[in-house]
Amino acid sequence: MDGEERREKILEILKGRDGKVRGSELADRLEVSRQVIVGDMALLKARGLPVMSTPRGYYLDTGHREGxxxxxxxxxxxxxxxxxxxxxxxxxxxxxxxxxxxxxxxxxxxxxxxxxxxxxxxxxxxxxxxxxxxxxxxxxxxxxxxxxxxxxxxxxxxxxxxxxxxxxxxxx
CATH class of the missing domain: 3.30.1340.20 (3H domain)
Incomplete structure (x- = not known):
């Protein structure tokens, strides 16, 4: 799997999750290092995608605000x-x-x-x-x-x- 395919898979995983996904979990699932995931997230953010990084994992910010x-x-x-x-x-x-x-x-x-x-x-x-x-x-x-x-x-x-x-x- 090349980098672009991996980033698309990351987006699929984030879209399919209700909560946060830890970088280490993504690294394990995609068989790459945690540092590769960090770089992928930076590239996804640079594309303007709403990837949020927290101490407890990554998620997509849908912009839905009720509060x-x-x-x-x-x-x-x-x-x-x-x-x-x-x-x-x-x-x-x-x-x-x-x-x-x-x-x-x-x-x-x-x-x-x-x-x-x-x-x-x-x-x-x-x-x-x-x-x-x-x-x-x-x-x-x-x-x-x-x-x-x-x-x-x-x-x-x-x-x-x-x-x-x-x-x-x-x-x-």
Whole structure:
């Protein structure tokens, strides 16, 4: 199977899945290395295809939106990361990404797609296992999350909970 056929097969697999597909699973199924899959995903994205990459796997973003989305600017140190994410989830929010502003590169964004405490725990465990720095470590802890809730009232609740806990970066 050549590269083009492999990328078409990847698209078939992603279209046929309801959830995310791990890169290692794609590599095993297509009998290539994980790095080849990373390159294939970059090529698919370069074609303008809505391939999303998360810590828990790849998926196609269909653009179907039912919820209310808002970018929330937060600030905290590494020790409070789990608390911040758990508060958002417990208030009915889903964390799509994290972004920081870099003085050279501009806005840097990483996809998170944290929808549940299980997703959150997997993310935190991977960060710990890999000893990976938070993206916000380059911006003094200041970062933003694209958060989605079912409606505006739920978003108001997320904001209020984050405000009371001191996470929102407001008037500092």
């Amino acid at each position: 209310y989305r808002k970018t929330l600017v937060c600030c905290h140190d590494r020790a409070r990361t789990g608390e911040e994410l758990a508060l958002i989830i417990s208030a009915g929010g889903m964390i799509h990404d994290v972004s920081v502003e870099h003085e050279v590169y501009g806005t840097l964004t990483a996809s998170l797609e944290i929808r549940s405490l299980e997703d959150m725990n997997a993310y935190l465990q991977k960060m710990k296992t890999k000893n990976a720095p938070l993206l916000s470590s380059i911006s003094g802890g200041i970062h933003s999350h694209l958060v989605e809730t079912k409606g505006k009232e739920d978003m108001d609740r997320v904001e209020e909970i984050l405000r009371k806990a001191g996470f929102l970066y407001e008037n500092r």
